[in-house]
Amino acid sequence: MKAMLLHEDRLFPSEAGALKTARALYAEIENLPIISPHGHTNAGWFANNGPFPDPATLFVQPDHYVFRMLYSQGVSLDDLGIGQQKIEDPRKVWRIFASNYYLFRGTPSRLWLDYSFQELFGFELRLSEKTADLYYDTIAEKLQTPEFLPRALYERFNIEVLSTTDSPTDSLSDHKAIRASGWKARILPAFRPDSVVDPEFVGFAGLIAKMGEQTGEDTSTWIGYLNALRKARARFREIGCTSTDHGHPTAQTADLPAAEAAALFSKALSGKTSAAENELFRAQMLTEMAQMSLEDGLTMQIHPGSVRNHNRKVFEHYGRDMGADIPAPTNFVNALRPLLDRFGNESKLTIILFMLDESTISRELAPLAGHYPCLRLGPPWWFHDSPEGMMRFRQQATETAGFYNTVGFNDDTRAFLSIPARHDVARRIDCAFLANLVAQHRLEEDEAFEVAHELTYSLVKKAYKL
């Protein structure tokens, strides 16, 4: 066991010249505020500002990066408290996690966790079976102190903006409560309409009806439905929302004549659409959303290509988001064409494309974003928001799309404590990439400093209109 969990030069190139440059770049941007424009934290944490209950509930239960790995090696989800309202014996869960901590060697989870362990809780000894109780007791105690309440951590993390992800029918009451409390943090909702644009979403028709009630529109008609979406977007914008997000199985878009779209909507509402029609409806709705973004200015994020809930039994027993969403091959070049035919040349529209299929970076995404004024490339997402994944993204995207068609980093996390750790990894990898460019004389040092600042701070604010 070592005296420190993290080395100050971690993730930097090891060759002396590049290392020196990486250190210098990082020193410049290390302390810039965190802009977190996309993620899955819970606004209720900040509205209520109650303490996190215990180490297992904080680090294991909500983090599918963590429990999926344990599960893959034969640990049962029940033994980890997954799906339980309240973990019965959190110390037992923690001990299982600790004694299997070696499984995370070489993974980004290890970097993120060690960052929290060291920076927030002051640990110097690695987590293991032997240190399990030391960790548990220390963390549990600190979580009860004022310094570890959600708002205190938010401030300590130096977060300038934090966006949550919310359903169009959400009351946004937590967001309102935060504002009403007078606390000055900038926590914003993002408009994620999957549940009301995807006929395969459980409760689709009911949620549309609910949206109709909330907006006073007759959502049984195509026009009323679109109006309701417009009003819901306006309600989000009023409270500060600047972006939408779309988690579709594919990147397919469509541009149907209005009458066909209306007929398809009616059929979808009736629940009688085929799988192909559901796909077509989702495709049409991406184009409709782009139209509305052109009107109201919301930046549009598309997260395609995940086969959700791949493990049938885990889904049936534990529900969604249990670490079993598996990427599939994604086509952008043909799929986006209907939308781009209509809006591709609009430089006032911003559509951020995310990928789970790395073969698309150099083949499709960088060429598309390096041409169409409306397109930008989101940072590596899920599985790929890792040192190697982020480095490959820069290596495969930059030469064709440049830096300025990218939009900085998203932490995209449900694990609040991992936010500074994730941004730190991203900043280090960007500095390492830039340092390598400087070392290879592909970029001058003064430019690298400017780009490092853009990648950390300016590009994300611009792309998300923050």
Next chain:
Amino acid sequence: MKAMLLHEDRLFPSEAGALKTARALYAEIENLPIISPHGHTNAGWFANNGPFPDPATLFVQPDHYVFRMLYSQGVSLDDLGIGQQKIEDPRKVWRIFASNYYLFRGTPSRLWLDYSFQELFGFELRLSEKTADLYYDTIAEKLQTPEFLPRALYERFNIEVLSTTDSPTDSLSDHKAIRASGWKARILPAFRPDSVVDPEFVGFAGLIAKMGEQTGEDTSTWIGYLNALRKARARFREIGCTSTDHGHPTAQTADLPAAEAAALFSKALSGKTSAAENELFRAQMLTEMAQMSLEDGLTMQIHPGSVRNHNRKVFEHYGRDMGADIPAPTNFVNALRPLLDRFGNESKLTIILFMLDESTISRELAPLAGHYPCLRLGPPWWFHDSPEGMMRFRQQATETAGFYNTVGFNDDTRAFLSIPARHDVARRIDCAFLANLVAQHRLEEDEAFEVAHELTYSLVKKAYKL
């Protein structure tokens, strides 16, 4: 020409810090015994223990890595003795090989061959037109000595376990002869049922009938056929077999109702199935094999995605395995779902997935293996069992699947003398990868030593139940 063919630091990182770590790691695991759980050596070599006839028959004729490259540059297969029962003029073949040896620059074949040339035969001068006869004479002479008989080489190579690959109808007489001889080597068969589960295999129905005779089952019925497979597996297990292997065109699985499966089997036996039905039958049989593995504990290997015998004329003149099997895009995420729906959560089942399509590593394979308890990732296979290929595999798999969902190295070779060379390359690349992680402070040095040992020795023994 140089005084040594191989440098002691080959394949290690060149930066001084990482190099030092790589050397230290390698020193620890360099001499661990070889576990070779999957390959295509001939048990008859060890049963008979006769001398290998000559250099060309040993190094050129059986090694499609070698003759494919020569063929791609216009050397005729006939001039290389390919397809000949006995090479008429092996020295002539050797001279062609030697004078074209420069073609292997930058390939793993070069590393493997030089290893054998130096370590086994003591050469210090590079193979070329000039040294062709020196090589030929030296090798030919040594092959006649007791130290170069198959069993002596096996022992010299420090092999702890060696698995062959065998048809369900194989008599296993060579394996039995080895045991009967009292020689203590652990040479095991692996159960490869492609010929009796793939309706497109030449002789499919006849081989099933033969399996019926061997097992006393009525293989004209679905139930009898499955029972015969069970008995054939049991016969393999009795002699030490711990794994099955499945070389399918795709990774498609299916889970048909028993009556449909039975009807499909009847149709397949009659030779009247369409290409789609053949694919469905193979898909169903993967699921049946998983069921049997759950019963009898055999580890299951799936090698999908190769378009076999792509060169029609070469296939017609020279037969199978002539270097013309070309990988095709492979889908795992949808293809495996039927099997995973049934058995994915069984932690007692081990299914090892191999890939020929590198785009699947980060997109599908690592996410699947990083979640499902039954899945493990096989090492880079064919074309990819190379320094760059193995490094890319670790870079693309580790962050999502970790080290512990991988299973060490397979040499997968028909070229017996290349076994220690191939394991040496794999060990060096793993040490290089780990050394880079240490140099980037992503892993502590004590952990790297532990992982190096696991990757070389422990994980393979566990995954293959050896």
Next chain:
Amino acid sequence: MKAMLLHEDRLFPSEAGALKTARALYAEIENLPIISPHGHTNAGWFANNGPFPDPATLFVQPDHYVFRMLYSQGVSLDDLGIGQQKIEDPRKVWRIFASNYYLFRGTPSRLWLDYSFQELFGFELRLSEKTADLYYDTIAEKLQTPEFLPRALYERFNIEVLSTTDSPTDSLSDHKAIRASGWKARILPAFRPDSVVDPEFVGFAGLIAKMGEQTGEDTSTWIGYLNALRKARARFREIGCTSTDHGHPTAQTADLPAAEAAALFSKALSGKTSAAENELFRAQMLTEMAQMSLEDGLTMQIHPGSVRNHNRKVFEHYGRDMGADIPAPTNFVNALRPLLDRFGNESKLTIILFMLDESTISRELAPLAGHYPCLRLGPPWWFHDSPEGMMRFRQQATETAGFYNTVGFNDDTRAFLSIPARHDVARRIDCAFLANLVAQHRLEEDEAFEVAHELTYSLVKKAYKL
């Protein structure tokens, strides 16, 4: 701003040992003549030898690498003079380019442009808003001097062979004029028959009729059409042409019975073919072209996988080649089979495959080229003719296809001044790749020197029969 735009060690490895080797390799091949066997320069430049009009017309208007990036960031194509016969205010265009030059950070365009700026025009200060007019005035002045006329630049660039790309119906008058002038440069046409083999090409039937008139063949018949193509090829060969080029949406080939091919041709001529029939006709024509190449010895280039004119509005307003050709997933393994079944084993036929889908390099292209005698791998193309792209190509192709199944570099450019810059980048990356192999002891230094020479000079001459 810096004193030099380019560092003498640019693109080399930064580790000291590898850097030393890279420098030594580069010193050996740096001054070898340029062989440019495929590109899109205009033979008229050299026939007429008139001065290039101004900096914007030279550097911005013809270079879709340049204006696509500007367009992606919201600069209008009209403001860049795109589609204009004569740029009205070239200085204004230049200022826009200069003030957005930071967008090219990290791209190969930056390397190519800086090379021209420094090596041809002697600039030491980086292009920017501040230096825009200095650049403009200096370049504009020099372009009027004899040293900057096309022929003078050609000689200064040390070009040994330069190939253009030409339609079968082209008069080749510029090529003839060059010869008639007595100027000794070797500028050759390449036979690119897309317009007369692709039923979707605008003017398809008319161009075939024109080819009939030119050759005296009845191109309304299948036989007459094929004869006309043979005669057109002969006309190209007479003037020095050694290669054909085929820019198809996919790599699909076909081998139809003659009667079916003839019927399909008639239908295509009539304009009544479906999209699938058009694809089949193009597929058939690749096989016919291979047949003719076997007869007349022209090396065949296939550039598949680009979705041309992806941006509908840009195509409608500005026409073809406006930076909106986006790569799509490409399959080679099945697509090439009909052609390879007929000609794959012909070692006298040379077919060079190019890729826009990097996932095919290790999966399909290297295995195919490492087996079939007729196949060679073209250098990374478009988007991928960049430092990272070229390095990935070597890393993914070499281990399976070796160096000798590759064919050196193509600049493939419309931007004449970028030719030496592009070859310089390619040479540096090859030296860097070789130096890394030497540093890892995978290749001896004497071999690296030999291979560097082959990659720069010998392989391209051999593959293109120059």
